[in-house]
Amino acid sequence: MPAEVALVVETSGSTDAPKRVMLSGHALRASAHATEQWFGGQRGQWLLALPATYIAGAQVLVRSILAGTAPVVLPQGGFTPAAFVEAARTLDPDHPWFTSLVPVQLARLVEAAEHDRSARTALGSFDRILLGGQAAPAGLVERAREFGAHVHRTYGSSETAGGCVYDGQPLTGVGVRVVDGEVQLSGPMLASGYLDDPERTAAAFTTDADGTRWYRTGDLGGLVPEPNPDHQPIERLRITGRADDVIISGGVKVALGEVERAVRAVSGLEAAVVLAVADAEWGERPAVVVERADAAASVTTDVTVAALAAVTDAAGLPPAARPVRLLVLERMPHLASGKPDRRALAALLAREAGS
Template sequence: MPRDVALVVETSGSTDAPKRVMLSAAALRASAGATEQWFGGQHGQWLLALPATYIAGVQVLVRSILAGTEPVVLPPGHFDPRAFAVASARLDHERVRLTSLVPVQLARLVEAAAADAAVADALRSFDRILLGGQAAPAGLVERAAELGARVHRTYGSSETAGGCVYDGIPLPGVGVRIVDREVQLSGPMLANGYLDDPERTEAAFTTDADGSRWYRTGDLGELAAGAHGLSRLRISGRADDVIISGGVKVALGEVERAVRAVPGFAEAVVVAIDDAEWGQRPAVAVAGAAASATLADLAAATDAAGLSPAARPVRMLGLDALPQLASGKPDRRRLAQLLAESPA
């Protein structure tokens, strides 16, 4: 292991085998410093609501150490909106109040806030809520904003020492480029690579002729013109979520966005299942009794989104709860197994 490595974080491995990401102290400080600059140099107090083994949780601790503040730690275990509200009340009201959440946590808070004034007050009490880990369901951030929550979408990974693009804008010192539709990131917060895995390190990190290092994210995206002449990054899906169905390329991320527009399917997950005739077909896993739509409804949604007939889901599985990884992301590998085993 390189001598400058301060931390090894194991990735969640939602679609492939977990990787152990090596991060130097310099990379962790660079990430925390870039966030502080984005905050306007303000030192705040954090509520740690994520596992400290998850990069977003690690960064809450790093930012707190560098700011000289003590974070309030949410009790471990099942995320409870009421416990979140109680912990929020322990933050120093004279300081900027900050927290990092994943979408499933924010969704539970928004739902609970409708009937619990204490939860609604807690959401409003934060100066900034960083939201990352995965794409937020359509309308979630808007519903949170209606409650007075100040939520910022973040984009990054363990390989970038956490979020490095906020609301589509790169943090200070972060470079973004699109190569063959793939998003690549650079900056002093990049990881050294993967522990004891030179092949995947070489595949994920590249060095230009001028010596600058770039991380190949595997995400598809584009840089679009934004306000004040700034380019805004928009993620459209994963490079590895494109399947061939009946000879037609189908991006599962696009199918998932279309399906999530159906009432009751805001947190549905789309994965591929094998098909003897078509090769692979999209399949949907969903939790909750509200998801009462049929496959015909889902097909209508993908058609309305302008997707090809090959994008129509052919199987749907309802579950009491979707299996999740420690990071809060859906366990797509497990869901693919469950859908493959479910009756056609």
């Protein structure tokens, strides 16, 4: 292991085999300092609501060390709004309050806040809530903000020492470019590579002729100009899907990320997951998985599949993008990071098809 490595984080492996990401102390500090700068120089107290073995959880510890504050650690054993509220009550009122969450955690807090004043108070008491790990379901951030939550969407990965693009804009020192549709990132927060895996390291990290090192995220996206009355237009990074989630269905390329966004516009399917299933005629077709607790009472397999076809058509997607299956689970399998376990879901869909 290289001498500069201070931390090895195993990726969640939601779509492929886990990788062990090597991060130097310099990369971890660079990320933490960039976040502090984005906070306007504020140094506060953090509530650790994520596993410390997950990069966002590890960064809560790094930021706390650099700020000279002790984080409040949520009890292990599963996230609950009640535990979050109790932990928030122990934070120092003389410091700004920060926390990092994944969408499933924020969704549970928002649901609790709709009928529990203490949850509403807790949500509105944090100066910054960083939300990352996966794309947030449509409307979730807006609902949280209605309760006074100061939520900021973050984008990054273990390979970038955590979030490095906040609300679509890169932190100080972070470079963003799009090459052949793929988002690439540069900066002092980049990982050293993958432990004992030179082949995947070489595939994921490239170096330009001028010495600039880039991480190939595997995400598809673009820099979208946003009007700014006082200055030049602001460019915000918009992620549209994964390069490896493009399937060929009936000879037509279909980006499952685009299908997922369209599907999540349907009431009751805001947290739906879209995956590919084998099809004898088309090769592969999109399928939708949703947790029963998230599904509207009116959702039925027949009605929803028909509705989803209309939704994807309305979104301008080709007929090959129409979902052909809907699987409603009592509980969606998740990784420790909070992301849906897509490999487990794909295996479940395959078993269902074979039964």
